[in-house]
Amino acid sequence: MSTSDKDPATPWRNFYGRIKGQSLNARQEQDLEDLLPSVRLPNVTREENPDRTLLDIEALRDGNPVWLEVGFGSGEHLAHQAKANPDVLFIGCEIYINGVAALLGKIRREGISNIVIHAGDARDLFDVLPANSLDKMFLLYPDPWPKARHHRRRFVTPEHLDPLAEKLKPGKEFRVATDIEDYVRQTLEEVPRAGFTLTEQPDDLGKAWDDWFSTRYEQKALREGRTPHYMTFIRN
Numbered sequence: 309m310s311t312s313d314k315d316p317a318t319p320w321r322n323f324y325g326r327i328k329g330q331s332l333n334a335r336q337e338q339d340l341e342d343l344l345p346s347v348r349l350p351n352v353t354r355e356e357n358p359d360r361t362l363l364d365i366e367a368l369r370d371g372n373p374v375w376l377e378v379g380f381g382s383g384e385h386l387a388h389q390a391k392a393n394p395d396v397l398f399i400g401c402e403i404y405i406n407g408v409a410a411l412l413g414k415i416r417r418e419g420i421s422n423i424v425i426h427a428g429d430a431r432d433l434f435d436v437l438p439a440n441s442l443d444k445m446f447l448l449y450p451d452p453w454p455k456a457r458h459h460r461r462r463f464v465t466p467e468h469l470d471p472l473a474e475k476l477k478p479g480k481e482f483r484v485a486t487d488i489e490d491y492v493r494q495t496l497e498e499v500p501r502a503g504f505t506l507t508e509q510p511d512d513l514g515k516a517w518d519d520w521f522s523t524r525y526e527q528k529a530l531r532e533g534r535t536p537h538y539m540t541f542i543r544n
């Protein structure tokens with residue numbers, strides 16, 4: 309197998325060394341080398357699919373529902389959901405290559421077979437997902453971008469929410485968790501604008517979902533005294 313920087317089958321080679329502060333241990337390198345080629349979602353990157361041809365999601369799903377988690381971090385929640393829902397195909401999307409490597413370790417150790425991974429930006433994935441192709445979507449502790457001038461970089465902006473709304477089937481769930489009060493405010497403002505309805509009372513967002521599996525970022529937030537908020541939206 310080629311490990312050229314330009315080979316789209318080895319996208320971590322492009323990330324590795326490019327993102328400051330990210331280093332991989334030998335086991336992670338090995339998992340990326342051995343495992344990622346077989347679980348990665350092909351034809352998503354611009355290098356591989358410059359014409360942005362839509363994915364054949366029907367062939368991929370093989371009759372099963374498709375759930376997407378964007379920014380899965382180290383993949384605790386995604387791995388948990390995949391084990392609890394063996395008849396669902398999970399797409400995991402993450403730009404942090406150490407996180408991808410951590411999820412690959414879980415997939416290997418726990419023998420998980422219903423996850424495919426896009427190791428890259430969610431916007432590239434949205435480009436090539438057909439409309440109405442997703443049955444559930446998770447956005448768990450997205451990057452907070454606390455400074456006011458950076459709020460437009462948040463995931464809960466039309467740039468991300470409009471394509472997301474198009475990909476999720478009507479009547480299906482979009483779950484958002486965050487520990488940042490101002491992120492709650494922006495989520496409650498922006499997500500309904502993109503065509504969703506909140507199912508909880510806006511002043512009562514403290515109850516986790518029954519099938520919740522706490523993430524690494526949530527554990528850190530709790531240790532640092534911040535309060536989780538859980539929001540469930542239904543696509544109109």
Ligand SMILES: C[S@@+](CC[C@H](N)C(=O)[O-])C[C@H]1O[C@@H](n2cnc3c(N)ncnc32)[C@H](O)[C@@H]1O
Pocket residue numbers: 378379380381382401402403404407428429430431448449450451452523524525526
């Ligand atoms: C604060 S972390 C939370 C990680 C994990 N969900 C958790 O709760 O532990 C946010 C994650 O989103 C990822 N991320 C940010 N923007 C992204 C994008 N456009 N596409 C894919 N992943 C993204 C980051 O790399 C990071 O791992």
